Amino acid sequence: MKLSDFINTHIEQIIKQWESIARTLGAPANQISTIALRDHIKQILKDVASDIVSTQSPHQQTEKLKGTPESNVEDGSAACTHGVLRQLSGFSLAQLTAEYRALRAIVLRLWLPQIQQVSEETTYDMVRFNEAIDQALTESVTTFSDQETRTRDTFLAILGHDLRSPLATMAMAGDSLIRQGEATDGVRRIGARVVRSAATMNAMVNDLLEYARTQLGGKMPIVMRQVDVKEVCQTALDDASAAHPECEFVLEASGELEDQFDSDRLLQVFSNLMNNAAQYCAEGHPVTIVALGEPDAITVKVKNLGPVIPSSSLQVIFTPLTQLSVEGQVHTRPSTSLGLGLFIARQITEAHGGTISVVSDEVSGTVFTVRLPRVKASQ
Template identity: 55%
Template sequence: MRLSSFITQNLEGILVEWEAFARTQGPSATHMSSLALRDHAKLILTTIAAEIETAQTPAQQKEKSRGMAPDGRGPESAAATHGTLRQLSGFSLIQLTAEFRALRATVLRLWLPKVEAITETSTSDMVRFNEAIDQALAESIVTYSRRAAAARDTFLAILGHDLRSPLATVAMAGTYLASAPPDADKIREIGEKVQRGAASMTSMVNDLLEYARVQLDGEIPIVAKPMDLMEICQPALENARAVHPNCPFEFSATGDLRAPFDRHRMQQVLSNLLNNAAQYRDDSAAVKMTASGEADAVVVTVQNHGPLIPPEARQAIFDPMVRLAGDDGGNGRSLRSIGLGLFIAREITEGHGGTLEVQSDAGRGTVFTVRVPRRTS
């Protein structure tokens, strides 16, 4: 059987294996739908099947062997779109490459038992198939890398934007104190603004340091000791109120809240979630944090009402290098966050052996749920 015919006649079986492999590719894929995991795979395969049967001159084959792809003019290919969407979904470049490696191995593994004898036609089919896979991978990598580079540039631009406001506050305070006559009330007001600006900048710098640590070492070190989570919740709330004085916060706690915690790290988790909720809330309700003790875990939720997070974006928001299309809600809101807080919060929670999940709907708003086991394995 020709390889092209085998692919078109066995699309569903190949797609099932594609989906199963894609689901193993880290946290980003865990909660993705079947449709999202199969993203453009069917069209990629049918394009590859058609490519195998397309006539090719020796000159064209030589260009391919030198890595010279078509010029890319015209409509974007399915493989190119796949690269963009995988970057938006939080896949790494290694995971993207692994998908095509697995696809190549799957198709050949399923097809070769159907080949009764190695002929010139079957050999040509395998060569053309490998060329087509390599071409599709190259197109995916190009668009993935282009989107990742744009995300990095945005990341740096937002960082500069975030730091500029509190720095301007500090600079104006210095100018006033150096030139104006003493005024106790005015000095107190300026001092409070400087404190809020310093707290905001400290939070950003801490998140940047933690992000760099993860990139270099692979994880954030956790030193957990048995303690009551109430000892952590109150300081986190105080920090959030200092940074967002105009945001109302509500807190309630029930049950036994004792578990192994790294006090500093877990406070960072709660502070990041509270700051995120305050930043993206609307004025219809307060930001609510609840802590509850369950039989085998301590659970914290942080809830706000505001722009909803679409289902397909609920994992991507934990990736600092992913900026969602239209995520500013038309009001520039995304320009107030560099996206590190949620990434750091998830890394720390997982370091405690726990989970951080998000749900977002019209009824409850957006709810982040931290679950930390009472005993870590």
């Protein structure tokens, strides 16, 4: 009997044996109802049987070898929907793949004893069957992972949003301690520390929200208006100085620094770069910000002398959730980075049509360069 015919005529027997094995995978597989556990297994088997006998072009065969999904959730693929539902039901990726491993083994163990002699046709059916199972597994894993990513990013967005209120309260409490006339110097110092901590945490929350927005498919909102980049740099410098009082910041500005930009977004860029520089700056050396107005663009460089960033880190430094690795790091200041600041800085810079780059060596130190084209020059 051809394998495709066997699957269609023995589908209930296959599913029953598969369910008994699936129940051994642990929670939630051993806790949900039979209907929920089986969900799309029957349709997946029917799709596999259909795939075995379908005509397959060389290109389709190559795509299967690459593991390229043929369908997505919108197409109504049973395997795609199965992956999404398994993630929503609390299954792990290991449990999902174990389901397919069991399904493959059960079908072959039930079918092969009925084959009296292995022929070329039998071998071909087995090859096509394994390709079809692997294809279904690929589609389920892809949609499972996509759904898991969306769930995580939604959680991050909600978390970042809900943290803003307690942070605002914390900042106001610290400011109140500083302003109290009868407060002792010790109380004022505590208030200043609270304010600095709140500012640092607020920057991290902002990065978290921006990251979640970009990962959930949202566009980086940009509101263009006439902006003095020098003033934006000065504000970022003041904020960074408050968060890192042990570090000296120096601003050097020259040329025409006004044009159409989103000042709030640029403040995020420069604040992230300055905070990053302060964390890795060598003691006794200032962080230098150089703003230069050129005919067609405005360039801002943030420089710090400190441990050299290895080339391997430079290649991934703007990747989200990447912690910066430096050579010979000797300072003990704790890192407050989520690994998102440089990613957000790049997103904002590119939304302005600009570029951001970094070089690092023992002589010049680490230099981040933001180049923002003027509006007229970019039109």
